Amino acid sequence: MNLRFVEAFHWAVSLKSVTRAAEKLHITQSALSARIAALEEELGVVLVDRRDKQFRLTVAGQRFHVLAQRLLEVQRQVKEEMGSSVGRPMALRIGAIESVVHTWLTSWLQEMRASQPEFELELTVETSPVLADQVRRGAQDLVFAALPAMDASVRTRALPPMPMVFAGHAQHHTRARYSLLDLSCIELLTFQRGSQPHQSVLELFQQHGVPLPRMHAISSISAMVQLVEGGFGIATLPQAAAAQLARRVPLRQLATEFQLAPLPIHASYREDPTSTLTESVLASALDYLARNPPAA
Numbered sequence: 001m002n003l004r005f006v007e008a009f010h011w012a013v014s015l016k017s018v019t020r021a022a023e024k025l026h027i028t029q030s031a032l033s034a035r036i037a038a039l040e041e042e043l044g045v046v047l048v049d050r051r052d053k054q055f056r057l058t059v060a061g062q063r064f065h066v067l068a069q070r071l072l073e074v075q076r077q078v079k080e081e082m083g084s085s086v087g088r089p090m091a092l093r094i095g096a097i098e099s100v101v102h103t104w105l106t107s108w109l110q111e112m113r114a115s116q117p118e119f120e121l122e123l124t125v126e127t128s129p130v131l132a133d134q135v136r137r138g139a140q141d142l143v144f145a146a147l148p149a150m151d152a153s154v155r156t157r158a159l160p161p162m163p164m165v166f167a168g169h170a171q172h173h174t175r176a177r178y179s180l181l182d183l184s185c186i187e188l189l190t191f192q193r194g195s196q197p198h199q200s201v202l203e204l205f206q207q208h209g210v211p212l213p214r215m216h217a218i219s220s221i222s223a224m225v226q227l228v229e230g231g232f233g234i235a236t237l238p239q240a241a242a243a244q245l246a247r248r249v250p251l252r253q254l255a256t257e258f259q260l261a262p263l264p265i266h267a268s269y270r271e272d273p274t275s276t277l278t279e280s281v282l283a284s285a286l287d288y289l290a291r292n293p294p295a296a
Contacts, residue, residue: 015138072273080272091120095131095143102241142269163261168234170250180210186267187233200261
């Protein structure tokens with residue numbers, strides 16, 4: 001039995017789509033369909049119900065998928081025991097929000113490469129809703145986002161949340177301490193509407209009965225910082241990002257008489273019976289964050 005055909009069948013079932021499975025395995029849709037058809041011919045049973053456009057398994061297909069996962073797990077164990085995967089590059093598709101990119105992602109990746117020399121990175125930087133959707137569809141292997149990917153086939157781990165602060169131009173915003181009333185008179189830059197940082201700011205002003213400042217929704221930390229540099233207003237940023245950026249640009253964290261809600265971070269991923277790479281990479285991230293909490 002050709003295990004590449006078994007793998008094709010597994011990912012089509014896991015992702016509930018021949019198209020997405022083909023993308024995952026970097027083959028054409030017709031090639032993946034041919035692999036499943038060849039598997040059906042060898043087994044002498046129909047695995048996939050092709051009577052409509054939705055991906056559905058037959059009873060035989062449901063039974064075989066359980067066995068297929070066992071076969072792929074044994075294959076992975078054999079390769080690890082016999083060393084057949086040593087030195088072979090393994091690509092992992094990682095997605096991350098900007099807050100992660102601007103804080104701990106680079107230093108973690110540098111450290112992680114020492115323990116995962118076969119690792120090759122495909123990095124996507126996107127908003128949390130997009131990343132959650134991508135990992136659900138199988139377009140990403142592992143994502144770090146402010147939202148968990150809610151799907152039965154996706155596992156999620158909570159990571160340490162990021163403390164958030166207000167940051168302004170070091171020469172324009174020089175007060176020793178700012179009240180909410182002070183900030184209500186300054187234009188405010190925060191993340192996209194509906195995001196956790198955006199909602200946190202709204203709730204903060206509403207709870208204290210202070211008029212909202214003029215708010216601008218910006219999806220890019222780099223753009224926010226450039227606007228602050230240009231005197232456009234103040235920004236809500238992860239504390240660690242503000243501290244790092246202050247070394248290169250005229251930016252300072254503003255001391256305030258209140259605290260913004262921290263930004264939650266979740267790691268979401270899909271289990272792969274053919275490889276432990278995703279789990280080991282996530283374990284590396286958890287270990288790094290335990291030793292280097294995302295705070296200034």
